[in-house]
């Protein structure tokens with residue numbers, strides 16, 4: 001019962017956050033370039049992109065710490081672009097947690113409620129709930145400096161959700177944790193999101209984290225949005241070369257021409273020949289069109305040298321990258337360049353030593369075709 | 375250890391030398407304080423505890439109490455005057471504002487105490503800056519007495535102590551995590567609530583050390599109370615000076631100096647205990 005108590009009051013359908021052509025310039029440098037984004041109520045959205053792409057700046061504009069150069073931010077139907085941060089009712093967890101070092105765990109969590117001048121009894125009730133929810137029982141009187149990283153993380157989350165914010169902002173909250181704790185906190189984060197139903201905007205530059213946690217991912221680069229999509233769609237159908245190579249590993253083939261002959265669709269690479277599609281691709285394919293194909297390493301299969309067949313090319317093994325459950329093998333293919341293939345186990349290290357020639361079969365059923373300009 | 379660090383002794387030598395000379399001087403004061411005063415002579419007589427017995431008179435207790443009082447007032451007002459300056463100095467957005475504030479608050483350190491005191495005498499005197507301004511504005515007919523008052527002494531002492539106070543406070547303010555302030559605002563704290571509940575508590579160590587340093591510093595003030603107090607406001611060092619160089623009672627002057635030293639150290643220890651307790655309660659560091 002206590003767990004369902006902190007439920008977002010308005011979990012009906014509709015948009016919680018509307019970001020309309022928001023822009024932030026730092027002098028002549030662009031922090032965020034004309035970003036438009038609609039986030040639905042209760043959605044878990046991740047801002048993903050390389051360092052310096054404007055994620056924190058965008059988050060800061062939603063929280064009110066950064067004033068946009070242009071554009072508008074609407075939360076729950078109200079334009080908050082010019083509203084002071086303390087009137088916004090938006091919860092935030094900072095990368096450094098920013099817990100108050102001069103207060104204990106209880107007072108840190110109670111801070112937002114006290115600022116709202118709630119009666120003491122209600123403050124105690126809500127704090128106790130948040131403490132139970134974040135499994136912080138027994139730590140109430142502890143100084144925040146005496147907590148482990150994971151516990152501090154929980155206090156920061158409890159402090160942000162206890163005020164029942166309209167939106168929860170998380171700026172790389174897991175980046176300071178070690179790998180095991182990070183995995184555990186990922187699980188707790190999605191559990192928290194499920195329990196509270198809070199509209200959440202999560203910032204990370206870790207694509208694995210983004211893929212496993214999000215309803216939708218917003219990929220950013222140099223201040224601009226590259227693609228907004230659900231994790232599976234993002235992985236399968238990246239909108240451009242940047243997204244394709246930022247999300248997971250991918251092989252970029254050189255530009256080629258689409259051809260359709262006798263009902264067979266193929267990609268003709270100059271100097272290599274035609275690569276055949278098992279079925280005509282749904283998107284990006286048009287006879288005569290110049291395209292670049294992107295192919296995941298798991299769709300490139302090593303075959304014995306000399307084994308002929310459709311879509312088989314031969315190259316020279318350059319390196320093996322053993323990763324436990326699987327091995328990534330780098331092969332240099334003439335006319336194509338570096339191609340990576342991923343196979344389970346480590347047998348390939350012995351069967352195709354560095355310098356040996358290796359055949360590669362391309363499975364184009366999952367290939368992504370993009371404009372040569374992208 | 376010494377073999378591992380061959381320069382250790384060389385580096386330590388100046389400090390050791392200074393410490394030895396200081397210890398010798400204090401010992402000399404100590405031994406003067408238990409000697410008999412021979413009127414009309416700079417030579418001292420035999421051993422006696424009479425000087426310490428003499429302290430126990432209302433006039434001397436009064437000077438001691440006044441020294442405490444003036445030091446405490448100076449520390450408190452110095453804090454109140456310095457905090458806004460230190461805050462602006464650290465937080466000003468424009469570079470030139472910051473450098474202007476730095477030079478304004480630090481330059482007084484490089485003018486001697488006598489020069490600064492003399493400027494205050496020009497400012498506070500009956501024909502001084504303040505009185506003539508007030509008179510020109512028609513606010514007063516008769517000059518107000520500012521020189522030779524406790525008020526005048528404290529004002530001058532506050533100004534002298536401000537650079538040190540500002541440096542200590544600015545260091546503390548610069549160390550405040552801006553994200554903590556943002557977090558407080560994010561949780562609904564208005565700008566003033568952010569200041570009172572986050573910024574100020576987080577700068578408390580700086581505030582406490584500023585008060586302790588200025589208090590101890592003012593306890594030993596001499597030329598300011600001497601010149602601006604003009605004998606009407608006596609602090610302990612003025613009393614010692616009076617006994618030593620007007621009455622030429624060196625043994626009693628030594629006793630007073632010793633008592634001043636003990637009082638300064640005692641109040642420092644007391645303040646350290648208090649501030650240590652406050653800091654531990656807040657656990658800021």
Ligand SMILES: Nc1ncnc2c1ncn2[C@@H]1O[C@H](COP(=O)(O)OP(=O)(O)OP(=O)(O)O)[C@@H](O)[C@H]1O
Nearest residue numbers: 026029030031050051052053054055056057058205
């Ligand atoms: N106050 C500022 N003044 C000038 N430039 C800034 C300021 N804040 C951010 N920038 C610039 O804006 C760009 C975006 O910064 P931002 O902090 O939003 O990146 P980020 O995506 O959060 O990166 P990271 O993953 O490293 O945190 C960067 O190029 C940064 O240098």
Ligand SMILES: [Mg+2]
Nearest residue numbers: 055056057171
């Ligand atoms: Mg950032």
